[in-house]
Amino acid sequence: MPELAEVEYYRKQWLPALNQTVTSVHLNSDKRVFRGLDCAALKQNLVHEKFIESLVHGKQLCLRFGDSHWLGVHLGMTGRMQVLQAGELPAKHDHLIIRMDSNLSLVFSDARMFGRILYSNHYLQPDWWAHRPPEILSPEYNFERVDAYFNRRTKSPVKAVLLVQEFFPGVGNWMADEILWRSRILPFRKCGKINMRERIELYKRIREVSEDAIRVIGSDWGRPPENWLFNHRWKSGGICPQTGKPLSRAKVGGRTSCWSPSWQS
């Protein structure tokens, strides 16, 4: 389920082991989450290194060890991160276990294995961390960028474009539906047909939903207020919190989308 705020929530789960040192790394290199990775290098080189920094950018996590070890974690659809106390045993889908000198263990789990582990041992930033688009809540993000993104995808449904990570880092399926619902714009509208007033509204709601998600979910995975679309969109039979009328669901841009026909146009 990880989007912007859920990824931040999971980043925090490893913080109890910050400034501790790796004693061993356990993994099964056959698992799909390690595709393309030099698992032997990860297992050997991370030992004796200190966990010094924990960063997040959109849905991408970057964990730094020592002065040249970069561990990337992408949570995919069902990825999770947690810390195991001494004596606690790994579970079925725990694919990467990093034991620390405190006897805590950092654990990455992922049932569906759409997630991915990345690793680089170099003083310079690896490509997967160096090449990042501006984050939605950063100072360099602005309306002109968003306007330009829509102009590059004029024939795509706006829902599909909101899911492009290069444009809207961290936005996932529920955030995109929430943004469109708050902007009162239907998900299948083509970007080229969205006028300036609507684009300005979308830009504001993109930032608003990102802030709200971080505040409500990113800290302790709290349940969002009932006046968000969030709590009503998951199952069919949901009701629009604005109009009290039924919500609609259908695939838009390849993803199940939920909208309120009595509210969005």
Place this chain on the structure above:
DNA sequence: CTATTTGTTTATCC
């Protein structure tokens, strides 16, 4: 047994 899932990559067509 069938259909569905909060994500990304790859192939293919335009």
Place this chain on the structure above:
DNA sequence: AGGATAAACAAATA
């Protein structure tokens, strides 16, 4: 060349 679309990946859940 770049945009648009669908399939593939894998396991749990309803």
